[in-house]
Amino acid sequence: MTQTAPQFDFSSTSPTGTISGPAADPQLDIWRELPIAQQPSWHGTEEYEQAVAELGTLPPLVFAGEVDVLRERLAAAAEGRAFLLQGGDCAETFAGATADKISARVKTILQMAVVLTYGASMPVIKMGRMAGQFAKPRSSDSETRDGVTLPAFRGDIVNGYEFTEESRRHNPQRMVKAYHTSAATLNLIRAFTQGGFADLRSVHQWNQGFMANPAHSKYDVLAGEIDRAVNFMSACGADFEALKRTEFFAAHEALLLDYERALTRTDSRTGLPYDTSAHFLWIGERTRQLDGAHVDFLSRVRNPIGVKLGPTTTGDDAIALINKLDPNREPGRLTFITRMGAGNIREKLPAIVEAVQKEGAKVVWVTDPMHGNTVTSQNGYKTRRFDDVMDEVAGFFEVHRALGSVAGGLHVEMTGDDVAECLGGSDPIREDQFDALYESVCDPRLNHMQSLEMAFLVADSLAHQKS
Template sequence: MSDTWLPSSWREKPIAQDVKYPDEKHLATVLSKLSTLPPIVTPQEIERLRYQLGLVQRNEAFLLHAGDCAESFDACTHENISSKIGLILSFSLILVWGARLPVVRVGRIAGQYAKPRSSSFENVGGREVLSFRGDNVNGLDVNDRTPDPERLLRAYFHSTTTLNYLRGLLTSGFASLHHPRDWSLTHVRSPSLRREFETIVDGLSDALDFSRTIGVESNSTSYERGGGRGTLGEVDFYTSHEGLMLAYEEALTREFTSSKKKHYYNTSAHFLWIGDRTRQLTGAHVEYFRGIRNPIGIKVGPSMEAGELSRLLDIVNPDKETGRVTLITRYGARKIDDHLAGHISAVQKSGHPVAWICDPMHGNTLTSSSGLKTRNFGTIIEELTACLRIHNACNSRLGGVSLEFTGELNEEGFSVTECVGGSMELSEEELGLRYQSFCDPRLNFEQSLDVAFLISNHFKQERRNGNKPGSVDGPDVLYSELGGRPQTPNEV
């Protein structure tokens, strides 16, 4: 592999998940326009995230990577954005309270419009059509499946609109710790969850009152030394998406000087990841990712060989820089014991600094008897607890989670019904009530907070053990805290 790198170097490599546009001239015009538009995020924000991910690698912070499987242009509304950010803030508050660690918040937001597909075509109503590849490529309607370059421009403007509102929301007091009830309690209908969240809020209020009484001001900590009060005001918040559409990513890659050195930054998002379908060592995506300064994620699934993972790290992070690489494991509850320990061992032997985070969603998707894609809350927890157990056994540590969840509510104020189980014991028969995802099923508000409390309780127990990794509660113990094991949908 050549040491010479340019944002266009990927074009010389074989590309997976490529999109064929019928009008290449139109595409070139759109990409030229994108290359002149202002950056969506700044190098200073990207560097700050790299610093904080370095803390995650040193077990001094916890990473929450969360949001939609794929965003839609239509979902770019102030209600949806506010609900999503409120859920992320609620989840991170629960983690901070239990783990006593800062939480690095990275949303799958403001750019997560593309989706990989296993086939270029799909059958819809007995008709073979081009697969839906996400709103930045084509339409969900079967009559709108021709890839349209103008959708890349629409993706740019929807991303900037989303981030602009997000910045305004978080700098106007929405994230203030003085009123966290506004994030969750109007949405949560589970009595047990409301009680647990109220306990945290009451404790937080007492702590804030005490600090105010004795005149304690917020002091700079090692977490804050990355620069400034926070990327988006009162709290740090970063954006991410899968770096799937390389022509789009190239158009938004700009050269800046940082620490007296010139670097190429992808200014479409703070954090980008390589998917399990596009991580070929000699492929276009790995070639592109190795040259950008952004911190990157790599999805690691059961098809990844241990030696392949080590070689991939050598390519994308040859200097073994901290804060650069996050490994997002996604095996499925039935396969994690066969693969995770070997991957941990390979990385430990390689000497590469990485943050390990668990994606318990993607390996656990199934089809219900009604034909809807779903996920079982119980299986998600099984993979998560197995991940904690295996990391402990390998003298490693889980540094975060990657979840597909939503704070989206319908007009009556009810959460979506896409995954079964959780404290509300959502059954398979209830999936069709408020199934709103056009992509993969997401945890709803209550189910997401269920996961937050389970992780928080794990780290709270660990702190009681003197911050020494100990035994991990099995799924049955965790389910008992939520009112019993969730029902299992039929796998067909």
């Protein structure tokens, strides 16, 4: 869906802007005159105007100071002094925003981070595809079942998954529900990561549970090294109180610009605009048009920005995006998230990396090994093979090692639950498990055990990168 974005009058916004309404800078609304893809059909209605106006009065979900901290952390990742781990659901749902499911996702990311920290011998930046990942791009505007055609499901922030006319209606009030669901999710994340849930000793014990499965015995050596390291720290009197808390950042695809614009605030310290819906926002492969609305809008906010790069990306494309999104070459500002597919990564990525190197730009290079490896199972489910996912990760590290650039992060669709959506792994998921254990409403995710296995495999690649 490509259209021209609607106008909305923000002139009644309070002049302070910081808490009470969207930032008033007219430059932030240039995107409304540009071609825009993947947007709902709710504009011009009273219901739409009420929803956006209400969002404009609500407090920020994240704060400018937190965003600035993340930018500093990502600058370290670009230089090889930190590693980014970004994980979570392909598409969050309102029903899935329960304490148990949120804690399971956070727990899995913390477990992965401990393994990666040891393998990399450097800090791991922990970031969730959480508290805002409610919108999903679609390849078609509609879906047909048994001769009935309805709008495609675009994520809970737009419409419902149930295949009925009322559920599939584009409802702008869902943006308000997405805000409140995100606020509740962030509240839990902050409680978990600051209240002792992230204690290194507890996370280490959880990983020992993973190792109790004989299928994971090939990781015994690394697990044993981590165990000895933790015991050594304890014997030396390490301050484990300080290790009970950790930083955790929220991220989502900035797909729905009505929502993002309404939550953009002016920082009272600097007078600059921040999108306070998340710490980190990314532009998808389908919406990264240089002359499009998404690139223009995100070029004007202070958040660190990511861009997904698929196999059709050229070096010139990458340079043009850098010039638009990071013209001042600010450390930590821009992340390129490559999603090439296992069969393309070694062939397509080098030219892009070389072009960026020649330009002298320093971005954070992150691999998304999920989206380029989607297939359909024999029983009709969208799935991914664990071996293909890991082959793309391996190719990502190989390319950066060969070119002397920094492999800076991992972006993965995963869950803390024991679902069956991606095939394979050491304790393999099979197609015959899908009917009972396939839960995703969009793309298939690695389950808890597959996610931890990935961490052990990536830790080995990180160790080689450091050597």
